[in-house]
Structures are given as C-alpha cells and as structure tokens.
Amino acid sequence: MRLVKAILLRLLFGALSLLFISFVTFVAGEFAPGDPATILGGEKASLATIQQIRHNLGLDMPWPSRYVRFLDHALHGDFGVSYYSTHEPVRDILARTIPLTLKMATEAIILASAIGILFGAIAAIYQRKFADKSILTLSTLGVTTPNFVLVPILVYIFCLRMDRLPITWTNPLVAPEIFYFILPVTILSARPAALITRLTRASMIDTLDQEFIRTAVAKGVPRGRLLIRHALRNAILPVITTIGTSFGFLLTGSFVLERAFLMPGLGSTVIEAIQQIDMPVVQAGVLVTGAMFIFLNLLVDILLPILDPRIRESQV
Numbered sequence: 001m002r003l004v005k006a007i008l009l010r011l012l013f014g015a016l017s018l019l020f021i022s023f024v025t026f027v028a029g030e031f032a033p034g035d036p037a038t039i040l041g042g043e044k045a046s047l048a049t050i051q052q053i054r055h056n057l058g059l060d061m062p063w064p065s066r067y068v069r070f071l072d073h074a075l076h077g078d079f080g081v082s083y084y085s086t087h088e089p090v091r092d093i094l095a096r097t098i099p100l101t102l103k104m105a106t107e108a109i110i111l112a113s114a115i116g117i118l119f120g121a122i123a124a125i126y127q128r129k130f131a132d133k134s135i136l137t138l139s140t141l142g143v144t145t146p147n148f149v150l151v152p153i154l155v156y157i158f159c160l161r162m163d164r165l166p167i168t169w170t171n172p173l174v175a176p177e178i179f180y181f182i183l184p185v186t187i188l189s190a191r192p193a194a195l196i197t198r199l200t201r202a203s204m205i206d207t208l209d210q211e212f213i214r215t216a217v218a219k220g221v222p223r224g225r226l227l228i229r230h231a232l233r234n235a236i237l238p239v240i241t242t243i244g245t246s247f248g249f250l251l252t253g254s255f256v257l258e259r260a261f262l263m264p265g266l267g268s269t270v271i272e273a274i275q276q277i278d279m280p281v282v283q284a285g286v287l288v289t290g291a292m293f294i295f296l297n298l299l300v301d302i303l304l305p306i307l308d309p310r311i312r313e314s315q316v
Helices: 002-031 036-041 047-057 063-075 090-125 130-144 147-161 177-208 211-218 223-260 266-276 279-307 309-315
Strands: none
Touching (some): 002 063, 036 047, 090 130, 090 223, 090 279, 147 177, 147 223, 177 223, 223 266, 223 279, 266 279
C-alpha cells in the first residue's frame, strides 16, 4: 500500500512538472516576436482578415483564458497549425517526426547500455590491471569529448576519406536506412556509454566486496555464475537509473545531431521552427519532449523498488 501511495505521489509530481512545462511554453509563445495573425494572413491580408484570424486563434481573449484553452487543446493533441509552408497541422508534423527521433534515441541507449555494462563489468573484474586502465581511459575520453568534436572527425573518416557512409539524410534514400543511423547513433551513444561504464565498474567493485559474494566463493560457486548471477545482477540496479535518465537526455541530445546530419526528426524540425519563430511547432516539440522525459523518469522510479525489494522501503 505504501508503495502504491509513493507511485501515485510521483505521478502527481510528474503531472505538476508537465503543467509547469506547458506554462513555460505558453509564455514563450506569448513573448515571441511577431504577430501570429499577421504571419498566417500574409503581407497582403486586410485588417479585417487579420482581426478575424486573431479572433479564431483566441488572441483577443485575456491570457489566462488563452492558457486554459491552450491546455485543453494540448490535452486533445491539438497544437494548431504551422505558421509557415503549407500551414500543416502540428499534430501531423509530430506524427511524422517523433518516430525517427525515438528510433535514434532508442538505438543509442541500447548501444550505450550494452557497451557500458560489458566494459564496466570487465574493468571491475580486472581491477587495476591493463584492461581496467584502458577502459577507464576510453571512458574518460567519452565523457569529456563533446559531440560537435566527434561529428567532423567521424564524418571525415567514414564519409569523406573511406566513403563508406552517407554524409546527410537524402530523400529518397540512396542506401539502406541503417547506414544513415550508424554515425548519429554512435556519436549520440558515446557519452552515456562512458558514464554507464564508469558507474557499472564502481557498482560492480562495491558488490564484489560484499559479504554474500565471499560466502558464495566459500561455497564453491562457479566463477561465471558468481560474476553474472550474483555480482552483476545486484550491481546493475543503480545503473538502471542512469540508463533511464540518459535516455531522456538523448531525446534532446539528438536535436543537434539531427540538424547536423539533416535528419527529418523532431529535433531538426524544432530547431528550424525556432529559427523561423514558428511557435506552435516549438511549443509542441518542447511539451512532447518534456512529457517523454518525465514519463521515462517516472518509469525508472517505479521500476527500481519493484526490481529491488531491499530499497523498496527506503524509496517509499
């Protein structure tokens, strides 16, 4: 019962956080330069036409009423239409761009988790030996090297020098889709892989020093079973939190890479909308990204006490 109450409390805080994000996005739209009615009406629109558009958008209402209307429409997935191009509904833009961003972030976190857990466990098993020192050096480089440094280096090597991968997204695609994801996913996964490696190593070392591990060794438990079923299984739990948090950051971290590789995802679309002051797209992108980030953190908070009964009471 206490666990259920704790989960409900976290859901409440998540809803309040999302409400705060919605308010920030609404205020950003209010203070953005330009008049939406004038943009939608065009330069040759008459004053009557512009006033009619303002009325249809609710811009002649007090801002609290507009905020409530914005919330109501957002809850129903209605974020209005884009100010530019063909005035496409923002809901359609999200439906078209979110899958690519989610796919990119999911592949990156899977790759980062696999590399981080594997190399972190190896570093802990061979603590203070050559393998451990080499992995620590690589993980330090992964943490400290920013993406904007990796992008030109890897593009030069694999795209220009070796000519093995496409530089940017093309429409239509001239190669299998996986080739367009290799560099962005690799670059995006570098930092979280390094963080997960270091955390797994520290957690694994701490677990190997526990009394139940020494007891298992005294009982003659095989080394492979000891390391995987006893040590790694218990050491992996703190890593789950980092994986969940990293996945949330990857959703926004992919924005720059999508722009760099001209990938038609949510990130590049939002950046382009910011440059054009296309506030409905910006507001929807920020709100949806914030909702996904909050959901992932809530999921991790809920899973941890369920997976580990030892910390259930302390988290409750």
